[in-house]
Amino acid sequence: MSSPSSNTIKYSKMISSKHGYKKSRVKSNTSDSDLLNIVMPKADTADNYFFQYLSFIVWTVALAFCSSVIIKKLCYAAAGSGIPDLKSIFSGFWNSSVVQPRVLIWKVLGLLFSYGSGLSIGKEGPYIHISAILANTLLNIKPFKNIATNETQRSQMLASCCALGVAATFGSPIGGVLFSIEVTGTYYLIQNYWRAFFTATVGAVGIKILLSTPSNDLLESYRTSFESLNLATVQLLAFIITGILCGLLASLFIYMYSKIYTWKKHNQDFIKKITPYGEVIIVAAVTAVITFPLKFLRLDHASAVHTMFTAHDGVNTEELKVWTDSMPFNNSILLACFLYILVKLVLTAVSVTLPVPYGIYIPLFAIGAAVGRFVGESMKLIFPHMKDIYPTGYAVVGAAALCGGATRTVSSAVIILELTNDMTFLVPVLLGVVLSCGIGNLLNHSIYDCFLRNKGLPYLPFVKIKSDSLVAKDVMKREFRYVTRKTTLLRIQSVLDNVLDYAIPIVESDDNLFLIGTISRTTLEEVISYHERLHSYSLKSPIEGEEDGSGNTIITINSQNHNYYDNNDNDNSLLLQEESSQIEMNLIPKSESIDQLDSNQQTQSQLQNGSTDHQDINNNNNSGDIRSSLSLNNEIIIDIVHMELQNPWVVIDTSPIHIVESMPVRKIIFMFMMLGGNVLFVTNKGQLVGIINKTDIVQKGYLHHK
Amino acid sequence: MSSPSSNTIKYSKMISSKHGYKKSRVKSNTSDSDLLNIVMPKADTADNYFFQYLSFIVWTVALAFCSSVIIKKLCYAAAGSGIPDLKSIFSGFWNSSVVQPRVLIWKVLGLLFSYGSGLSIGKEGPYIHISAILANTLLNIKPFKNIATNETQRSQMLASCCALGVAATFGSPIGGVLFSIEVTGTYYLIQNYWRAFFTATVGAVGIKILLSTPSNDLLESYRTSFESLNLATVQLLAFIITGILCGLLASLFIYMYSKIYTWKKHNQDFIKKITPYGEVIIVAAVTAVITFPLKFLRLDHASAVHTMFTAHDGVNTEELKVWTDSMPFNNSILLACFLYILVKLVLTAVSVTLPVPYGIYIPLFAIGAAVGRFVGESMKLIFPHMKDIYPTGYAVVGAAALCGGATRTVSSAVIILELTNDMTFLVPVLLGVVLSCGIGNLLNHSIYDCFLRNKGLPYLPFVKIKSDSLVAKDVMKREFRYVTRKTTLLRIQSVLDNVLDYAIPIVESDDNLFLIGTISRTTLEEVISYHERLHSYSLKSPIEGEEDGSGNTIITINSQNHNYYDNNDNDNSLLLQEESSQIEMNLIPKSESIDQLDSNQQTQSQLQNGSTDHQDINNNNNSGDIRSSLSLNNEIIIDIVHMELQNPWVVIDTSPIHIVESMPVRKIIFMFMMLGGNVLFVTNKGQLVGIINKTDIVQKGYLHHK
Structure with missing residues (x-):
């Protein structure tokens, strides 16, 4: 200047x-x-x-x-x-x-x-x-x-x-x-x-x-x-x-x-x-x-x-x-x-x-x-x-x-x-x-x-669907894995092995898919390890034990049964005594659980993927004494909602965002964009009927785009 | 430099x-x-x-x-x-x-x-x-x-x-x-x-x-x-x-x-x-x-x-x-x-x-x-x-x-x-x-x-609720106005007169508050004016007519009845003939409608505000010939879902965002912020149980804040 x-x-x-x-x-x-x-x-x-x-x-x-x-x-x-x-x-x-x-x-x-x-x-x-x-x-x-x-x-x-x-x-x-x-x-x-x-x-x-x-x-x-x-x-x-x-x-x-x-x-x-x-x-x-x-x-x-x-x-x-x-x-x-x-x-x-x-x-x-x-x-x-x-x-x-x-x-x-x-x-x-x-x-x-x-x-934002004709019903996954409110450790493990989503839905029962909430993978993994610690019992060890020698396995199983029905004899009794009351709350008598599993099996036919774990259990039931007692132990019934009430570390999101089947995909994309998250639950009168994954939407969106 | x-x-x-x-x-x-x-x-x-x-x-x-x-x-x-x-x-x-x-x-x-x-x-x-x-x-x-x-x-x-x-x-x-x-x-x-x-x-x-x-x-x-x-x-x-x-x-x-x-x-x-x-x-x-x-x-x-x-x-x-x-x-x-x-x-x-x-x-x-x-x-x-x-x-x-x-x-x-x-x-x-x-x-x-x-x-964003203890149930309005799927013009008018929201919920019936969707004020106003045009009939004119002289009013009503049951005699016959088929689809026989209205009345007691329009109708029914025929005409039953199927200008949003009663208010505020809109519908197993207005949230949030 x-x-x-x-x-x-x-x-x-x-x-x-x-x-x-x-x-x-x-x-x-x-x-x-x-x-x-x-x-x-x-x-x-x-x-x-x-x-x-x-x-x-x-x-x-x-x-x-x-x-x-x-x-x-x-x-x-x-x-x-x-x-x-x-x-x-x-x-x-x-x-x-x-x-x-x-x-x-x-x-x-x-x-x-x-x-x-x-x-x-x-x-x-x-x-x-x-x-x-x-x-x-x-x-x-x-x-x-x-x-x-x-x-x-x-x-x-x-x-x-x-x-x-x-x-x-x-x-x-x-x-x-x-x-x-x-x-x-x-x-x-x-x-x-x-x-x-x-x-x-x-x-x-x-x-x-x-x-x-x-x-x-x-x-x-x-x-x-x-x-x-x-x-x-x-x-x-x-x-x-x-x-x-x-x-x-x-x-x-x-x-x-x-x-x-x-x-x-x-x-x-x-x-x-x-x-x-x-x-x-x-x-x-x-x-x-x-x-x-x-x-x-x-x-x-x-x-x-x-x-x-x-x-x-x-x-x-x-x-x-x-x-x-x-x-x-x-x-x-x-x-x-x-x-x-x-x-x-x-x-x-x-x-x-x-x-x-x-x-x-x-x-x-x-x-x-x-x-x-x-x-x-x-x-x-x-x-x-x-x-x-x-x-x-x-x-x-x-x-x-x-x-x-x-x-x-x-x-x-x-x-x-x-x-x-x-x-x-x-x-x-x-x-x-x-x-x-x-x-x-x-x-x-x-x-x-x-x-x-x-x-x-x-x-x-690339998935641009102009018409409202494509709705949630068309893109949702009808075959999905879930955890029932009353479930077994084996079933939780099976869901964890087969589902990659972070949030896993919890429904009332297999008959009544009423969506109670969602639970995170991490929490489910903790639930399993909590019960493993409680019973000094690993889900995978029995099968390994069977391979090594069946005699050893039986002894292990017996000691586990012992732990469960009579805590005082166990080495970990101090720890377990404190927790025994809530175990009895969380675990439901076996007879009831077996009945329920039978009835579950009938409704499972609609869920192709979801049924494999139950068939595993039934296969086990039919194959001799060792497997039978093994499966019975796996069938310890856990009520997740009860667990949440008693354990602060079990967190259920009781208000997942659920949408109706008729929601246009355009609106779903908007919700994913603005609210984040990876999964939306499609319900009909409170019943879970499908799951929409963000990745699926993108794939279907790309198809629709071309 | x-x-x-x-x-x-x-x-x-x-x-x-x-x-x-x-x-x-x-x-x-x-x-x-x-x-x-x-x-x-x-x-x-x-x-x-x-x-x-x-x-x-x-x-x-x-x-x-x-x-x-x-x-x-x-x-x-x-x-x-x-x-x-x-x-x-x-x-x-x-x-x-x-x-x-x-x-x-x-x-x-x-x-x-x-x-x-x-x-x-x-x-x-x-x-x-x-x-x-x-x-x-x-x-x-x-x-x-x-x-x-x-x-x-x-x-x-x-x-x-x-x-x-x-x-x-x-x-x-x-x-x-x-x-x-x-x-x-x-x-x-x-x-x-x-x-x-x-x-x-x-x-x-x-x-x-x-x-x-x-x-x-x-x-x-x-x-x-x-x-x-x-x-x-x-x-x-x-x-x-x-x-x-x-x-x-x-x-x-x-x-x-x-x-x-x-x-x-x-x-x-x-x-x-x-x-x-x-x-x-x-x-x-x-x-x-x-x-x-x-x-x-x-x-x-x-x-x-x-x-x-x-x-x-x-x-x-x-x-x-x-x-x-x-x-x-x-x-x-x-x-x-x-x-x-x-x-x-x-x-x-x-x-x-x-x-x-x-x-x-x-x-x-x-x-x-x-x-x-x-x-x-x-x-x-x-x-x-x-x-x-x-x-x-x-x-x-x-x-x-x-x-x-x-x-x-x-x-x-x-x-x-x-x-x-x-x-x-x-x-x-x-x-x-x-x-x-x-x-x-x-x-x-x-x-x-x-x-x-x-x-x-x-x-x-000022409404900062740290704890998750405040949930949808606590802030929702339990007394709300809605339109039933099958409704009367008078009832629609009453809802329009009493509700300021832009989106008005449509439910299945008064017994069954299943949320079908939402309809905009503008569309509802058009629905009324459409039927007024169809019958050359104004909702407000009978009452005005009554004030001016009851004789005139009766004549007006008769000519309306005439229009409805026999379109050919009408001056607007050309217009109406084209639309007659859909009128018969949209309007349900009177006997049925009256039955339904009676049953509706029983469930109305739970909705203090919502019941006024029905009491109006019943008051009319009990007070002589003129009012009776008047109210019957007002009770022409319109099926909004049918109307949507036949009239492109009737748009029902069949996928309003509905939330569960247990959703934390913090999450609701996040949804309002990111998705916009003014109202969220709270449902329980598909039934509408409450409405949350953005303004209400802010007021309650302020209270909570102080």
């Missing part, structure tokens, strides 16, 4: 791109360390141009190949962006394979190779993924373990760390939080807001301190500094055009990606026939062959963005020459931008179908900057006498708008404002992003949603 | 505060228009100091009094901030009296007087309120009316306009959206994000264009421009201290406000005894008496903030002198800041208990700036040889942190960054705000939540 030359742009000191992006090894033509000169001499010495070209191709292919081998052979979970996988987790489908420590190692290595190879890819997705894995690994360490057991708290913790991941990628804590909210969630609880910001702030303070030496400021390489901008001119229209153009290009990019992905899927056999790892080698080779001849295509994305944002009218002309010198006409920056957009858009769309770790933000950022610069330079040509047209400012708007359009995040505007450290273009940037997002939303889904869909990950 | 003098601060050109805050009329000592000189000559001419002092007091009291009269006599809904009222609306409790156009007029006028009087208040709340009223008024105009009928869309529209309100107050579109999300919501759907940003962007573009003349830039008065900041020093600790200090002060402010409010409530009679409008007159007089002698206390908040943010070390010393000259010691800015914090904090806490329109953001902003400046100046005293200590930067951090701490919004950081147009202090600002919010959350509720609580507005 105190600059004497008004209407021109003041430029921050140029930071060598190797500081900004250490991993972009080969093509950074501003970095000229000795090592690089040995491997790949300067392109300007004409005599060994061919050698350079070849080594460039070899290096690109080799690095991309390494990355692909890591992913394909060692850890497929480390492939791709990672954002879709986290989005699926945050929508309630926990998938521990995505956030394991080993994925972290391969993701870091794979990203090093793939990002360094020169493929047209970014790194924001992998960074977020790495943060999430780190968070999850920390949660498994002892002092934080109690957080991990609470599903909601674990999710919040992961979400906060995702914010940190973006903050680290871009050095923008505010944009980071907002970006991670937008790309991973469908709705956001305001109470988590503070936590995410706290995490991001700690991260930002850390980065600031780590990189505080003046010559090595990661965050300063994008800095711009514009004079004030007058919006009440034709420029407002130009910004609107930039926004709309970026929205269209973003949609085109997503369309291209989808088409390439589909084509590759249909021709997978053909691609494999040519060579193993064929696609990676071909794409890497093509990338190298195309980008080497034109210097500006070889630039890493950070350098390209730096030139677009800062080089202009006698400032940083060295950088700008890289772009214009390769062109047939003199100073034809317009043509260079056009070529850059065309080549990079196609290469990026192809690269993100490869089995390597990738992001898409930074390539799109560079392409968007070129789009903006193109519009800006055109404006300068059309209005040569207008004073305050900054093509570099247009580049800033374009970069934000294209990223916003592809990822459908308004926070791209915040990220770029933090990145450029300059608020002058606040309104044009916001305008561009909002328009680009709007245009994009009209045309197709965001790129992350496309990744998610192609990976086949479960995600609730 | 191209400034030759490094480590000093470059200052933007000073904008006269009258441009920034046109409404702050009296005390702006930088504005010296002729009019002001006549009313209140410069304070510096010593001979008429007393006259100035007096006129200052008179003006302050007079303007505050006017504002208070407007609110108390003309429109009480215009009082206060407006944010709590909107928060209540967004939480699902629609209150049309808050968003009526007349409130707009009185709010604007009241704010003009109260803000102009010199009371220590802000304007962000009223601006948001005004935006919401404008949005609501627009929604009642024809082209937008279909949006207004959809509750969700209406809420989204209002929420977007609230974002615009903040954007207009601070000139910060991004901060505006985030602030309005944080202060009005409990959770936020990401899909609305874009809409809110679009609205705010349009607003920001509009402001930019309207205020684009260089000399009149509203948004530039707060601009700062710092050199780069090194965080890896003792300054990091100082910023943390600023954040914590602001958090404590914010909590103290909220505590003071609550105490003053409670004291005033208990001593209302005493205050009224002294004088009508006593509190306003006293507070205004005290404000004037205290603030006049010390010039810097007289400053409007915008000027104070401007000085704190920019005046330093030989730059803008004129402004700084206003602060230091009044002090006994020379240049004791520390003492001035301390006095400013003390006086303003108390005055603001008192002012926001008055019945005038007020905001709290801008006074807190100024106080926070003083807090930050205090810490900054202290740092400079403690470390005199450290080079990059900017007390002005501390002022920025303090302003954001105090506002963040009182409103519990992280977006205060974004607002201040947009306001100062400078990202250099991004990390310290974020750090201060996050710490201040965290400290605040540990100590008490946000100031807006206190407003909400004191106004007694319904708001769900």
